[in-house]
Amino acid sequence: MELAISIITGFMILGALYAIHARDLLSAVIAGGIVGYSLVICFLLLRAPDLAIVQIVVETITLIIMVAVVLDSSRVEAYGKFDSRAWVTAGTAVFILLIMFWFLRIASSDLAPLGDHTVRMADAYMNGAVERTGSVNLVTGVVFDFRGYDTLGEATVLVTAVMGVLTILRIKGRKG
Amino acid sequence: MNGMTVIVKKTTQLIAGIIFLYGIYIILHGHLTPGGGFAGGVILAGAFILLILAFGSDFLHLVREERGSTLYENLAILIVLFLALSGLVAGAGIFFDNWLPHGTPGELVSAGLLPLYNIFVGIEVAASILTIFLALVIFKEEVLK
Known part of the structure; x- marks a missing residue:
């Protein structure tokens, strides 16, 4: 199951990357839909049907609204100039990304294997709920x-x- | 916004009612089967959105419908808040206390206040998403004409 989830997660990353770089905004929206629907399959594999139902319906309605908005406004992305202000924004983003990765490295050394910690946390809820x-x-x-x-x-x-x-x-x- | 072709309209007429019933089923059985207020509410909103998309904005009186959905949304969230506050007055005096008798687990009428929370959160979610959709459609009709 971990292999399937890894493949689907890789698919989600590909869809997200395509959504960032697509010239046509309609294909970007649909590539964003790949992320949502792959998440539905992940939830089903992890045995969370409640979340899967919510995710599939919300994803469908969001996709409809986004497609309608894109069709009514413009399908071409507006590219701004890369001036000094953009450099400050990009630098801040990279800085925050590095800090987040540092904390992630600290936190990931304490993590249990996939699925173990959820059972430990859920014990208090499941006993006699x-x-x-x-x-x-x-x-x-x-x-x-x-x-x-x-x-x-x-x-x-x-x-x-x-x-x-x-x-x-x-x-x-x-x-x- | 114009309606779609006859095929889409007929299929929507056949399907929209079934989707609506499925949403109600998901909400009412929220404490027995997967689903609940949030999932069922979004499915209910989906039935209406399907009707609006298929039949166009002339078929339904959108402004009147938006007024109604805003009212239902606010009333539903208010009732959820009052249900949560009722735990302070009755029962053990705790916010979100489930003070009604629980009944037999597994029956439709059981679990105390949880089905009521499910119903009103479902109404609230359905009305919210429908209101957002209607506001966007009305904005397009009025401004981008």
Whole structure:
């Protein structure tokens, strides 16, 4: 299973690289879709059907919206000049990347093999969760009972996104 | 936005209702089978988005629909918050306390408050994604005419 996940992850990296370098924005969006749908297969291989359902539906709707936006605006990417400000931005990005890799190197020496640490963490949730929450689906039990704050935060993020979209796109309110 | 061809319209008429029912099934069985409020809500929104894409924006009254979906979204998140707060008043006095009787695990009506959370989070997610889509479509109709 690790081999399959490695191959799919490599496929995702290829899709992401193509999405960065594609001249046509429509093919970039579709290459971005490769990343999302490969993630669905990864979730299924890792036995997480809840996440797979959410990911496949959200990916489809996002792809539809992105394709509609690209078809209505422009299919050619606007390339800016590479001036001094761009050098500062690129330098900052490389600097932060190096710091992140340094922390990743420290952290990866303590990691257990793939899948081991999840079992250790999940033990506290899995022991008697059905009796404590009454829910047969453990994921729903964790999401809405043990980790209710996280779910409330997630729902609030969606509400905030809608508020932002409506604030930006309300032409009628701006006229009045 | 114009509608699509007759083939797409007929297929959408056949499929949209089934997708809607599947979303409701995913939400209601969230505490029994994989899925839950988030997945089911996005599937519900997908049924509406399919209808709007196939039939064009003249078929549905988009502005009125956007007003309704905004209202439902805000009401649903408010009800989720009140359900969470109800744990403070009743039961053990803990935020997000599951104070209703749990019933027999595995039955449709069981698990206390969890199905209610699933239902209202599902309504909230469906209305949010539909509102974002409708706002983009209305923006295009009004501005890019």
